[in-house]
Amino acid sequence: MTPQGFTLPDPTPQALTLQVLTLLERAEFAATEVRTRYGDQIAAYREDISAAVRQAIERLQVHTAAVSGSNPFCAELMRRTGEYLDWLQWVLWDLPYFAVAVQPDRERFRKDLAGCSLIYFACRVLDDFLDRHFLYRGRRETLLAAIAEDHAGQAEGLTVTIATLIYFEGMAQLEGPLRQTIDTMRRVLAGVLMESSPPECWTEEYYEQLIRLKNVDYWRILCAALDPEEQSPLIPFLNDYYAFAQKLNDLQDHGRDETQSRPNYVTMCRMSRRDAKELLTRELLALGLRADGLEEPGRSVALAKWAESCQEAERLGAFRATRPDPVAAAEKLGCTWQTTAEGFLARLGSEVLEDIACPVCGGAASLPLFRKQGFRYVRCPACAHVFVSPRLREVYRDRLRKELRETPLPPPMGEELHADYLCRLLREHSPGPRMLDVRFQPGVLPRVARAYGFQVYGVGDQELLRPLFGERVAEADLQRDEVPWGGFDVIVLSHALDFLYEPRLALPRLREALNRNGLLFIAVSDIASVQFRIFGKDWDDLNPAARPQFFCEESLRRLLNESGFEFRRIALPQLSPELQTRWMRLLRRLNGDEAGDLTVIARPISSPDEEILG
Numbered sequence: 277m278t279p280q281g282f283t284l285p286d287p288t289p290q291a292l293t294l295q296v297l298t299l300l301e302r303a304e305f306a307a308t309e310v311r312t313r314y315g316d317q318i319a320a321y322r323e324d325i326s327a328a329v330r331q332a333i334e335r336l337q338v339h340t341a342a343v344s345g346s347n348p349f350c351a352e353l354m355r356r357t358g359e360y361l362d363w364l365q366w367v368l369w370d371l372p373y374f375a376v377a378v379q380p381d382r383e384r385f386r387k388d389l390a391g392c393s394l395i396y397f398a399c400r401v402l403d404d405f406l407d408r409h410f411l412y413r414g415r416r417e418t419l420l421a422a423i424a425e426d427h428a429g430q431a432e433g434l435t436v437t438i439a440t441l442i443y444f445e446g447m448a449q450l451e452g453p454l455r456q457t458i459d460t461m462r463r464v465l466a467g468v469l470m471e472s473s474p475p476e477c478w479t480e481e482y483y484e485q486l487i488r489l490k491n492v493d494y495w496r497i498l499c500a501a502l503d504p505e506e507q508s509p510l511i512p513f514l515n516d517y518y519a520f521a522q523k524l525n526d527l528q529d530h531g532r533d534e535t536q537s538r539p540n541y542v543t544m545c546r547m548s549r550r551d552a553k554e555l556l557t558r559e560l561l562a563l564g565l566r567a568d569g570l571e572e573p574g575r576s577v578a579l580a581k582w583a584e585s586c587q588e589a590e591r592l593g594a595f596r597a598t599r600p601d602p603v604a605a606a607e608k609l610g611c612t613w614q615t616t617a618e619g620f621l622a623r624l625g626s627e628v629l630e631d632i633a634c635p636v637c638g639g640a641a642s643l644p645l646f647r648k649q650g651f652r653y654v655r656c657p658a659c660a661h662v663f664v665s666p667r668l669r670e671v672y673r674d675r676l677r678k679e680l681r682e683t684p685l686p687p688p689m690g691e692e693l694h695a696d697y698l699c700r701l702l703r704e705h706s707p708g709p710r711m712l713d714v715r716f717q718p719g720v721l722p723r724v725a726r727a728y729g730f731q732v733y734g735v736g737d738q739e740l741l742r743p744l745f746g747e748r749v750a751e752a753d754l755q756r757d758e759v760p761w762g763g764f765d766v767i768v769l770s771h772a773l774d775f776l777y778e779p780r781l782a783l784p785r786l787r788e789a790l791n792r793n794g795l796l797f798i799a800v801s802d803i804a805s806v807q808f809r810i811f812g813k814d815w816d817d818l819n820p821a822a823r824p825q826f827f828c829e830e831s832l833r834r835l836l837n838e839s840g841f842e843f844r845r846i847a848l849p850q851l852s853p854e855l856q857t858r859w860m861r862l863l864r865r866l867n868g869d870e871a872g873d874l875t876v877i878a879r880p881i882s883s884p885d886e887e888i889l890g
Contacts, residue, residue, distance in 0.1 A: 307580035321372035332390040377574040388501035394446030401439040453504035491522040617650030629666040651820035661831035690871030708765035759789035783839035806868030841878040
């Protein structure tokens with residue numbers, strides 16, 4: 277089950293772990309190089325893909341309306357279909373990276389992708405029907421589930437019919453690799469039949485052929501738009517890459533597949549009395565060596581995607597080579613949020629702090645402002661952003677946050693006072709009800725949002741936030757990981773962006789997780805607020821160990837614009853007189869508000885030009 281052409285010299289798990297770790301260091305460096313060197317090209321290809329997909333969906337809907345005489349039942353089905361396919365386009369976001377390596381003709385790529393993407397989506401819709409998927413990877417309900425809401429008795433037949441319609445519309449829109457696409461679809465459908473084989477047919481050879489026919493050929497449908505002749509040296513690697521990705525999926529879905537008597541990689545290994553996780557680690561290393569042997573730029577792109585496979589394999593427990601945790605040896609840090617910089621250094625050593633460049637613009641210059649708890653606050657002269665440098669390393673901050681879970685930081689005042697107004701505003705201007713709330717501390721906004729009809733999901737400390745979100749909460753590093761679930765109409769960062777160490781890495785990921793015309797809501801403590809002008813470094817919001825940076829309007833606008841968002845500041849309304857204290861009235865007279873927050877609602881810049889607020 278190892279990609280051809282590579283013989284691993286030492287089969288012991290310890291040796292495999294060491295080799296994977298060594299290669300992973302090179303792969304992570306390559307991933308950084310790809311983002312730095314080809315970031316603009318990747319963004320341009322992504323825009324091409326979105327434009328091609330949306331044009332293809334629109335033509336599907338227009339054609340169906342024309343031949344059905346604008347039948348309202350068909351129109352409603354096509355509306356649901358269009359929404360699902362538009363959301364599903366995130367599964368194509370590997371393509372911009374591969375396009376950087378293959379360098380297809382841009383015009384031909386856009387034209388061919390319109391048809392190829394519809395054919396690919398048809399396979400996904402059919403697969404949802406065959407596997408009875410009502411929730412796509414825990415992210416969003418499938419088209420089958422959406423149709424079943426109103427047409428339960430007809431849902432399966434309608435889903436198959438729509439999948440067929442999408443397929444033929446894709447074929448009609450395809451201008452280029454028709455023969456190759458037909459051949460690939462024949463293989464995919466043969467794999468669909470083959471997947472229903474009884475267990476007595478299951479062998480290693482059967483399983484390898486099955487994932488080549490189904491999962492790899494799903495990819496080859498899209499490859500027809502990228503490289504119709506499959507001449508790029510990257511293509512053989514990608515065939516193995518997608519085969520390996522299916523084995524990782526099998527590791528995650530093993531329990532469900534067993535109950536449904538479906539072939540699964542873990543089952544295959546158990547039948548042959550071999551360790552599935554060790555075999556996966558061997559295949560992971562072989563795949564990485566194949567990537568490392570390619571010529572540039574294919575090598576860097578392949579290694580970047582291979583590093584993502586490493587992360588997923590480790591998350592699933594197949595690859596157990598975690599790097600040493602610099603704080604793992606200590607039972608407890610023995611610190612609090614009020615510990616001074618000198619206290620951290622005395623307790624944990626010089627590695628506990630790090631000097632940094634500006635987290636907004638990357639500028640190396642900084643102007644000293646003041647010190648608090650021994651930490652130095654500085655201002656970037658290029659973008660006016662205020663941040664702590666040297667700061668507590670993130671791994672220590674997160675460890676401290678977990679240790680102090682029972683005494684979290686107080687909830688943000690602006691959210692406490694204005695949650696009702698904010699939820700009403702977001703509901704009025706959002707395209708739908710799916711909300712993701714990213715937070716480092718409890719708050720009232722998620723509860724109020726549910727009262728306004730939002731389906732609220734959360735990202736943060738699961739143990740701390742489960743009472744707030746129930747089972748709809750996940751832990752994820754938004755600076756490095758894919759946003760859980762995806763497909764959101766609103767993403768809320770209420771006093772969360774200023775807790776992130778690398779906001780420039782998180783915002784593009786959040787942008788990808790937004791549905792079309794989705795909203796990003798941000799509230800941060802404003803370093804230009806009346807509160808800071810009055811209290812200075814004694815302002816309670818200034819906590820250098822917990823919150824490493826402070827935005828002003830200039831720095832937040834720059835960060836959002838460079839991350840692909842428009843910037844629209846909103847003012848919080850004045851409270852009714854019976855709720856105002858003397859202190860609140862004073863702040864208003866000084867042209868401030870009760871919270872001292874910088875509050876923003878933003879849309880992706882590529883969205884249609886429309887007013888966010890009336």
